[in-house]
Amino acid sequence: MSLDIPLEANTCHKDVPAPLRARASSVRALRVTNPNLTQTSNQILSNGEMARLLKAVASDRSIEAFEALFRFYAPRVRSFMAMKTGDRQVAEELMQETMVSVWNKAEQFDPERGNVSAWIFTIARNIRIDFYRRRRPSFDPQDPAFVTDDVPSADVAFEQVQDAALLRQAMATLPPDQLDVLKRAFFDDVSHSTIASELGLPLGTVKSRIRLAFEKLRAALEGRR
Amino acid sequence: MKINHHLSDELLLDYAAGNLTEGWSLVMATHMALCPSCRRRLSAMEGAAGALLEKVEPHDVPEDSWARMKQRLEGIRIEEVKPKPAAPQKDALVFPEPLRSYVGADLADVKWQALGLGAYHLRIETADPTTQVRLLRIPAGKPVPEHTHVGKELTLVLSGSFYDGDELFGRGDVEEADDSLLHTPKASPGEDCVCLAVTEAPLKFSSWIVRLIQPILKI
């Protein structure tokens, strides 16, 4: 990584609050391609910090805040894209599309409804779907026939995985065989029946791994009550 | 409206990961428009995907990647998103989105085609050759007609209800079935039952002998 970019980024846009700048540069400092440090950079960009960075992009169009998000997410989104396409050039383009979309849609992020990583995942997923010219119809919360949630919003925020740290912890306790199925589904872009045939397992085994994994994650999230 | 029959974790996972074809996604998204509970489960799965994304082995991005990005951002003018005026709440609508756009009408204006014995259907066009999606209208108290499907099937009740064995399926309920499950859904008496169903498209076997034994083996 070239050194002039962080310097340049720190000297322009003086209106950015100091803590934000500090955070941005600490992320850069850790974005060294040492796998041992990946863990550390995860901890530094806590969910709350990610949400603050994204809010600074949304309200102030802060390029420093966006750069910090880019430094963290670009290598991961690129990795996500490469798993399906296997082509570095395409992975780079799809990553760039994803990050431009993050910049453009920052206002639409609602911390009540999920965390930043989940939101960026859904953007990357939709860009990958578009790239393969598939269609994925979705519900429309603006539709008059849409049935809104009548659970009080505090409770919804509870269940909406607002606290990504809790989910990360729960993910870390999943047995490897369950985690493997989730990774294959999310990253390799294959259905659970394809996963079963890839692993040479009965469909029922894959289904029960998925159910056990999500039972565990849901239990962890409900443990906050 | 109380929904008792929901989407399975494995189908929701495939939807969250973006791995389902259009036909399945259409029925699932229509259920989720009616079901806050499955939407919350979907969010939890997307949260899990986000946590995995954080943990993924990062790729080295090219040296000029951020410079290119910055240059692109400079050319972008963010248009202020004007909040759409909230559409008036219409209790009368039976089909939520995305279904209503696919049909091009709500229930009252569906151009049904007769299947005989008082049952009707309407094929819903998608760009997905692997599935068949259709609306079914089953007369009150009658069994679901021509029910010899191949492979998986997902049925969503939109109006009225049906019984499958002892289980009652009302508006918003989904039933997942495959060919290993012997089921004989029957509309409840008193009201026609309108359902949205997706099935795997029948395979076109080229060999005449396979075609001949297909009905016997029910493959």
Ligand SMILES: [Zn+2]
């Ligand atoms: Zn549901």
